[in-house]
Amino acid sequence: MSGLGRRGRPGLPARLPGPGGHLIGAYGLLALTALLFLIFSFTLPRTFPTRDTVDSILSNQSIPAVLALAAMVPIVTGAFDLSIGYGLGLAHVMVMQLVVNVGWPWPLVCLAVIGGGAVVGVLNGVIVEFGRIDSFIATLGTGSMMYAVTGWITGGGRIVPGPQGLPAGFTDIYDSRFIGLPVPAFYVLALAVVLWVVLERLPLGRYLYVVGSNPRAADLVGIPTRRYSVYAFAASGLIVGFAGVLLASQQQIGNPSVGLDYLLPAFVGALLGSTAIKPGRPNAMGTLVAVAVLAVGLTGIGQMGADFWTVPLFHGGTLLIAVGLAGYSARRLRTGTVAARDSPAVPPELPSSPTQDGGAAGAPP
Secondary structure: OOOEOOOOOEOOOOOOOOHHHHHHHHHHHHHHHHHHHHHHHHHOOOOOOOHHHHHHHHHHOHHHHHHHHHHHHHHHOOOOOOOHHHHHHHHHHHHHHHHHHHOOOHHHHHHHHHHHHHHHHHHHHHHHHOOOOOHHHHHHHHHHHHHHHHHHHHOOOOEOOOOOOOOHHHHHHHHOEEOOEEHHHHHHHHHHHHHHHHHHHOHHHHHHHHHHHOHHHHHHOOOOHHHHHHHHHHHHHHHHHHHHHHHHHHHOOEOOOHHHHHHHHHHHHHHHHOOOOOOOOOOHHHHHHHHHHHHHHHHHHHHOOOOOOHHHHHHHHHHHHHHHHHHHHHHHHHHOOOOOOOOOOOOOOOOOOHHHHOOOOOOOO
């Protein structure tokens, strides 16, 4: 019945958005970013439209952007990983502990921490999918345990390098520049491109979207929903480990509580990003646009001399708006109209069975 329009013609939605509405939905957030930049440029002509401001945004927002991309991947499958903030804190503390106190070579430490992040992600996925525990509760529990491990490693204090400091090669991970721009911006862009290719161009990404949209339908067509959900959590954990390496290279000190400051901005970026580029579905490029909106807004507010409490107020209000807009966009995507909220969720451009992508019949590998 969901394929019937108001006049009873099969296969036609009740109302399709026009091309103008589609463009506004897809690129409205990008236009808002440009509009905010222009507003702050006219309001603060001496400080905002400068090279220093652009460099500051590209550099300081790289870690929130990476963490927002990490939060986005489980959301694709309909799950939430609340442990990413705790995982970020543990990852960067582990980097400092192994480099400063244990004396491991920093390239080996980076690989170990990123790999450890993937392992933690797998554990989260197994607990959620095979333990049948809601992702909110499961990841909040594992996150609290990671926070305890972080406190145990640091003894509640900070890990400070010796007089010689950290290896120059390690600090260059964050401090170096490429073609005149901060190199962390290129990490974010490369990660977003990889996720875009996986989610939008590979069967793996299509299966993840099916799992998040309609797990029952995914089971019926032979997609192992549990396995793919674990894949999503593993990818999230791996990205969190990479973000921890960046954070350690940026701060050059081990702070056991710093990771929690990134949790809310990450989810704001991931949820708000599902209203851009591909409205109604979490996507990498939309997440980048959402982070850009937050970065420009917070930078402008900061340069105007706003009080410290405006930052959590901005993030909290934006999160509420993001959740509302994401839900509205998802309903429009499912039904093709703003009515019929109960229609089954089957995203467009997804294979109805794994065989449509050229694979063998049955469950995908």
